[in-house]
Amino acid sequence: MNCIIASTSTVHGSSYLGYFHDALTELFTGVKEIIFIPYARPGGISHKEYTKKAQEGLKFLNIDVVGLHEKENPKQAIENAQAIFTGGGNTFLLVSQLYKNDLMNNLSDKIKAGCAYLGTSAGSNICGKTMHTTNDMPIVHPPLFDTLGLFPFNINPHYLDPDPNSTHKGETRETRIKEFQQQHKIPVVGLREGSWIRIKDQDLVLKGDLNARVFIPQKEAIEVKPNHSFKNLS
Amino acid sequence: MNCIIASTSTVHGSSYLGYFHDALTELFTGVKEIIFIPYARPGGISHKEYTKKAQEGLKFLNIDVVGLHEKENPKQAIENAQAIFTGGGNTFLLVSQLYKNDLMNNLSDKIKAGCAYLGTSAGSNICGKTMHTTNDMPIVHPPLFDTLGLFPFNINPHYLDPDPNSTHKGETRETRIKEFQQQHKIPVVGLREGSWIRIKDQDLVLKGDLNARVFIPQKEAIEVKPNHSFKNLS
Numbered sequence: 001m002n003c004i005i006a007s008t009s010t011v012h013g014s015s016y017l018g019y020f021h022d023a024l025t026e027l028f029t030g031v032k033e034i035i036f037i038p039y040a041r042p043g044g045i046s047h048k049e050y051t052k053k054a055q056e057g058l059k060f061l062n063i064d065v066v067g068l069h070e071k072e073n074p075k076q077a078i079e080n081a082q083a084i085f086t087g088g089g090n091t092f093l094l095v096s097q098l099y100k101n102d103l104m105n106n107l108s109d110k111i112k113a114g115c116a117y118l119g120t121s122a123g124s125n126i127c128g129k130t131m132h133t134t135n136d137m138p139i140v141h142p143p144l145f146d147t148l149g150l151f152p153f154n155i156n157p158h159y160l161d162p163d164p165n166s167t168h169k170g171e172t173r174e175t176r177i178k179e180f181q182q183q184h185k186i187p188v189v190g191l192r193e194g195s196w197i198r199i200k201d202q203d204l205v206l207k208g209d210l211n212a213r214v215f216i217p218q219k220e221a222i223e224v225k226p227n228h229s230f231k232n233l234s
Numbered sequence: 235m236n237c238i239i240a241s242t243s244t245v246h247g248s249s250y251l252g253y254f255h256d257a258l259t260e261l262f263t264g265v266k267e268i269i270f271i272p273y274a275r276p277g278g279i280s281h282k283e284y285t286k287k288a289q290e291g292l293k294f295l296n297i298d299v300v301g302l303h304e305k306e307n308p309k310q311a312i313e314n315a316q317a318i319f320t321g322g323g324n325t326f327l328l329v330s331q332l333y334k335n336d337l338m339n340n341l342s343d344k345i346k347a348g349c350a351y352l353g354t355s356a357g358s359n360i361c362g363k364t365m366h367t368t369n370d371m372p373i374v375h376p377p378l379f380d381t382l383g384l385f386p387f388n389i390n391p392h393y394l395d396p397d398p399n400s401t402h403k404g405e406t407r408e409t410r411i412k413e414f415q416q417q418h419k420i421p422v423v424g425l426r427e428g429s430w431i432r433i434k435d436q437d438l439v440l441k442g443d444l445n446a447r448v449f450i451p452q453k454e455a456i457e458v459k460p461n462h463s464f465k466n467l468s
Contacts, residue, residue, distance in 0.1 A: 012401035044416035167246035
């Protein structure tokens, strides 16, 4: 495989996709067209508006970016794609739309066959076994929570450490992930904003400047450093 | 109806259910037994442990508290209940379990017929039309997101204002609720921790010291003060 699975599209103080230009340049080397999947609609913006945002963010690459919603036959478009980018937004909306258009299996097969893939936030969440560890609000009801299954664990993007000064009684991210693991014996990688996983052939490596937090069912969570390999995480 | 729909069971610095003892005393006047629904399992604790916690929190009332999981026939237990309390935790787990035990309609009918009801957090979330506006992680997949429909709007418990100093790129609560309202034309009441809605007969009134934030589809959100009536919100 050949993927970048990023926690977020934007970090504090950077432009959209601005913080990892070098990694994107490498990922999309030799590519002439990127299919953009705008289904997650952040803030409820339209597919058209969202595609425009992706085009602007990837302008530095000098590669055509085409919205999947513009394609008459989305399934065929995925099958013919040279590269694919799924943007963030609402994971429930994204997964519902992928199932509605019967694209989940095709997209998975295509990426497993080596098609260059960029995911940010919700677009990264769907790369794991399931979307059970999304942070999003369940604004629509997908028929299933199963996702692309590119690797045998789940992603928690925008991973947030507990705030020791918080007086708020909502659950911490760690509590939520542990509740998930009481239901499903699936490891979870909490990716902090600014981190990504670079998948190349058989290896999956943590990139960016920050540690990631790894949750294995029934064990204490551990911190792993940049360049850590998730190859054996299952 | 005769309900307290509370944002949270616990506010910073108070014990479990400690911040609104007077309101609970009034709600449960004349009641000899409260059925506790422990299905939301906060932090993954067992039904038994959670029921013990509820018993301790309600000890000051001198009323028996019995876990619904102890009843051989939960449907019958709901039908015979004199009062019901649904505790917080994970809304997905709670709703899944209510559907699994075929209790959603019975519980709704029972409360609409006047049975005293206390909900906190997830137990309040289920009182609206749907659970689409929960903050919880989707750790299990409920067959439907429809909930008790005691009133024609949704609750967002633990409502959080945007933090102007945050550098985190996850969506604010307001953004999430507005994304929901692009999909469903349902009003949402954001209940801050320490607030509750007192439903008595036909009226629904905001209680506690804080304002609530009301989201009506396609309008600017508004703040309403304690003692505001939600009677006409639909």
